[in-house]
Amino acid sequence: MIDPSTEALLRELSPAVLAILVRRGADFATAEDAVQEALLAAIGAWADDLPRDPKGWLVTVAWRKFLDLARADTARRSREERLIAEPPPGPAETRDDTLELYLRCTHPALTPASAVALTLRAVGGLTTRQIAAAYLVPEATMAQRISRAKRTVADLRFDQPGNVRTVLTTLYLVFNEGYTGDVDLAAEAIRLTRELAVLSPDPEVSGLLSLMLLHHARRDARTAADGRLIPLAEQDRGLWRRELIVEGIDLLQDALTRDRLGPYQAQAAIAALHADAPSTAETDWVQIVEWYDELLRLTESPVVRLNRAVAVGEADGALAGLAALAEVEDSVPRRTAVAAYLHEKSGDLSLAASLYADAARHASNAAERDHLTRQAARLNQLLRES
Incomplete structure (x- = not known):
């Protein structure tokens, strides 16, 4: 078995080695094959001891493998004649x-x-x-x-x-x-x-990384031991990873200071407001609606409009949320589930139960279908007891 640290090093180096081969004139497909062969060779050769310059070793071996593959392919013979000669031994190139x-x-x-x-x-x-x-x-x-x-x-x-x-x-x-x-x-x-x-340097890269970290921070609280989905309002926020939340918010603040707002930064801002709130009731829903408005100006996405309707329902009440939902086309995924939630919030349990059941029938995965079915069953039980 390959040592985990060596495997991690190979994964870290392989993109740079591939990029070097392509920049030298190798076609992408053959270069990628050559790098894979070099990685396999490294697994055996590095079993006892790492070379002094692992990257340089991989570049040299991968280049030789590429030349072998290129020579074996007669259709690429004219390309081979244009290739630069094999570079002399020495430290690997530092350009990334x-x-x-x-x-x-x-x-x-x-x-x-x-x-x-x-x-x-x-x-x-x-x-x-x-x-x-x-x-x-x-x-x-x-x-x-x-x-x-x-x-x-x-x-x-x-x-x-x-x-x-x-x-x-x-x-x-x-x-x-x-x-x-x-x-x-x-x-x-x-x-x-x-x-x-x-x-x-694109601030949207930091925005996306922030968004990922803020979502990933809540991962352990999203599902129960039996695989059941746990809605945001019911999640144990003590399970949220604070170190990822802090890092995500820091990245977002740095990106926003560059004054080049993009969709990922806006989404990260919404995620940060959720992550900062002690509970659903204490969430700054008004500011979340404002960020959804910014996001709509940037994307005009129907999914964003759907999520905005939920936020409006929390900020201004269920009827306002339903009015916002009316602007979302029926074909948008999960619209029926949002309608069910807002109708339940407005007090129309019978319609909400029916909508939850309908949404369950069109769910995209088993966990979502199970969650929506449970919601419908819960409301039907309440209706029977009333």
């Missing part, structure tokens, strides 16, 4: 091309699913098996997805990348997958976003 690697992995030519998979493989250093397990798909299926993604970006130049906002969208998609299999994708997304925050 990781940001460019992020941008390549999230190029607009890729679908969101492909961008996520390629980012986890090339930048995150996860194996195809780990990514497949996290997304609950066969390894062969994920391998095909990653191969297609690599082919798509194989001939893209570094001066034709995506943009940082596309990278943020990809990382947020990873975070929202949560954790399945043997890879905690929420923690992995936070790790990658921390790296990106070092590389990019």
